[in-house]
């Protein structure tokens with residue numbers, strides 16, 4: 074079987090620096106989120122509203138998409154439909170080529186990471202430049218982002234200083250945050266002023282007006298969406314909201330859930346083209362790339378309500394220990410564990426739904442009330458059915474257990490067999506080493522031996 | 536009141552003392568405890584590991600065994616949460632309308648032990664005495680699944696002689712997660728590490744919870760590190776008579 078979550082986690086768990094960075098960062102964000110959501114008496118109502126709006130959009134997605142298309146066109150923009158990653162990349166490469174540009178600045182790059190746009194641009198001789206500070210750090214380090222909102226959460230300041238010293242040729246740079254940010258700013262300002270094309274993602278796309286909304290902390294996104302001549306925005310088809318009014322709900326849910334701020338520093342909204350102001354050419358690429366398949370599944374479809382706030386990552390005990398890279402997916406953490414297998418199939422990502430203790434911390438914080446544990450269990454069922462997870466040993470044990478539990482006599486008999494089988498492993502009433510597939514348990518934990526008498530034997534003997 | 540006991544497969548085979556204690560507590564309060572012998576397992580193991588056909592068979596079996604009962608009590612939050620949250624899901628997936636109806640009628644009558652005592656009976660003092668320093672881990676299924684809040688704590692606080700100490704980081708998962716603990720053993724162990732540190736830091740002699748499954752994880756870790764902290768299901772503390 075090819076490398077899955079357990080194998081990648083094995084590597085990540087050994088990186089003690091990574092684990093310290095992650096523990097510190099997630100605990101801090103968690104505390105901030107708890108404070109700013111707790112102070113709202115109507116937080117639960119906001120969640121209910123957010124969940125309801127998103128589910129309405131999904132129920133009538135076709136209508137909202139068509140409405141969005143005509144709204145964008147009316148406002149002077151163009152809309153392109155992309156069935157999959159390849160189509161989307163071809164559209165973007167062609168649009169950039171038409172402008173003659175050899176570089177593009179990028180912001181809100183999660184969806185473009187999903188489709189591998191940077192590789193496609195590079196192959197076409199176009200240089201993509203990430204402008205979100207953390208994305209830039211990942212790009213310079215040639216690493217994949219490991220967190221949706223804090224892509225470089227796995228790196229600390231000293232590591233970033235060393236990277237910038239090397240990449241920007243600044244040997245005297247210190248690890249002071251202001252100095253690090255200053256170095257990146259100097260580099261990026263130059264790029265904003267000299268680059269003619271920008272590629273962005275979107276947080277929300279408004280059907281009634283054709284507006285795009287981008288929410289960010291640094292202001293680099295606003296440079297990207299205002300300075301270049303041409304702006305290309307890639308939008309997953311699930312990002313729609315019906316009206317501008319609906320943003321009222323999401324602009325409260327999103328910053329409080331993600332960065333733990335009452336309001337994010339920069340919210341940019343633009344609608345089509347305004348003559349003489351901002352980009353004079355505006356394209357939206359509407360991306361499916363597996364989303365309609367997700368929509369077709371009654372249980373799985375709630376995944377498309379996600380607003381990528383990353384609250385579920387920050388509270389996840391698994392994510393906190395392994396970090397994002399262990400998921401081997403653009404979308405890490407609990408949302409990645411449910412979204413990626415649905416987008417790319419369980420053959421590619423069959424181990425992800427199992428990368429959870431089902432503790433439910435994610436569902437408790439999710440601002441759009443996605444029942445993540447339910448979807449995880451649902452996808453585990455799919456992976457087992459499609460035979461893309463679990464080896465023959467596990468399957469045999471599970472069917473043996475299923476057989477034994479299917480009748481009372483069998484159950485009692487199986488227990489007697491169990492007592493015999495455990496015998497060579499028991500020392501002082503406990504088991505310190507188990508063989509084969511079960512050895513993972515005894516790696517760090519003892520197991521009490523099965524006692525002589527079961528409960529039902531006690532009951533029968535009363 | 537006639538109370539049907541769902542003992543759970545894990546308690547039945549591995550932790551009979553938890554079942555015995557449950558019976559003792561309920562009988563001490565004057566209830567008529569019955570044990571339907573055809574019961575085996577709620578199906579959680581198969582459900583959470585992805586073997587949904589077997590899980591559905593076990594769910595059907597559970598419903599068949601308990602459908603006539605007025606009230607079913609189980610000393611396990613995770614089994615009750617499985618029944619409450621996932622039986623409707625299984626019925627829906629199977630497109631089994633009859634099962635869905637039975638599930639809808641039965642699930643409100645299936646309760647976790649402490650939930651039954653406090654929320655149904657309104658009892659917090661069950662007349663037990665237990666003179667040790669005890670800390671409590673709220674298991675994920677009891678906390679976020681069944682939303683038990685401080686129901687178990689209210690019972691512990693009423694125990695004569697019990698010295699309660701708060702567990703730091705109490706609401707964080709212990710890393711068990713059923714077969715997750717084996718399939719992702721290293722990640723599970725890394726999560727457990729923090730829980731063990733916190734348990735040891737309390738200086739408690741006993742760690743208790745409403746789920747034997749999580750206690751097997753934490754207790755297994757404590758045993759491996761040579762700690763003297765014992766793990767007891769809450770029923771065992773509540774059963775301890777003066």
Ligand code: SF4
Nearest residue numbers: 379380382383385439
């Ligand atoms: S699943 Fe929910 S909590 Fe996680 S990123 Fe999406 S909206 Fe946020």
